Amino acid sequence: SQTIHQWPATLVQPVGSPLSLECTVEGTSNPNLYWYRQAAGRGLQLLFYSVGIGQISSEVPQNLSASRPQDRQFILSSKKLLLSDSGFYLCAWKVKGSYGYTFGSGTRLTVV
C-alpha cells in the first residue's frame, strides 16, 4: 500500500540554527511531491513542489529550500531559521495525472 512518512512530528529550534525536515513516500514511483506550510490564521501555503529527482519549483521566496535527492524523498531545509519560519509543515504526494493528493501527518516547528 502507499504511505507517506514525515518526521519529526515536533521540533523546537533556536533562531539562526539549521533545519532539515524529511518526507518519504512508499508504494509508488515517480510521484509529484509537495511542501506546504500552515501558519496561524494563514491557511495552507504551497512552498515547493517537485515533479522529479532534482526538479524543484519554488512558489514563495523565503528562507527555505527544498531538495529531492531520490525519487521518493523530499527534504525541506534552511541554513538559518527565523522566528517567522515557525508553523506546521505538511508534505504531500500525488500520482502524476491524478487528482488524489495524500498528506503526511505534519511537523510542528517552533523557532525560539
Place this chain on the structure above:
Amino acid sequence: AQSVTQLDSQVPVFEEAPVELRCNYSSSVSVYLFWYVQYPNQGLQLLLKYLSGSTLVKGINGFEAEFNKSQTSFHLRKPSVHISDTAEYFCAVGGGNKLTFGTGTQLKVEL
C-alpha cells in the same frame, strides 16, 4: 492562476443543526475542487472532490458539496452536525501540478 476564498474564518453551530461552509474559487484552467478536514495537530483528510459529472458531490462523514459554475462556488454542507465535526475545513482548487488552498474555516460545534 487559481485562488480560493473562504469568507468565514469561524462558524459556530449547535449540535444537530445544519451547517454550510462557503467557498468561492477562481481558475484560468479546468476546475477541480476539493474539501479537506484537519483535526488538531494532524494532517489533512479528504472529505470530497469534484472532478467532473454531477454537480452534487457526496463525501465522507455525511458531508456534501455543490459545484456551481455560474457563481464559481463550491459550498460544503451537512444537514446535522456532531460534536466530532469540530475541526478546520479547507477548500482547495487543483489544476496542473498544484493544489491551492483557502485560508480555512474553523467549525465549532457546541452542545
